[in-house]
Amino acid sequence: MNDDLDLRIESTAGAMRDRDASGRIVPPPAWWDLPPDARLLAFDAQVATRELECAADPSGFSGTVRAVLARLEP
Numbered sequence: 001m002n003d004d005l006d007l008r009i010e011s012t013a014g015a016m017r018d019r020d021a022s023g024r025i026v027p028p029p030a031w032w033d034l035p036p037d038a039r040l041l042a043f044d045a046q047v048a049t050r051e052l053e054c055a056a057d058p059s060g061f062s063g064t065v066r067a068v069l070a071r072l073e074p
Contacts, residue, residue: 008033013045015053015063 008030017025034042050062061069 005034005038009038009042009045012042013049015050015067017067 011030012028020026031039031042050064053062054060
């Protein structure tokens with residue numbers, strides 16, 4: 001794989017997601033630049049990242065779980 005594609009895949013792996021004007025979560029901009037087969041690799045990278053986050057967190061939570069909990073807290 002080339003470095004540019006690797007960087008685009010890596011940039012989709014984090015748990016942080018932007019929201020549109022109505023508050024809906026939107027995919028990272030790099031997602032739209034990936035060819036379909038690379039989107040599968042990006043998904044695998046996202047899953048691996050969540051697993052690492054869970055392993056490193058004292059409560060076993062991923063960044064996604066933490067983001068959801070933060071939105072639920074008053």
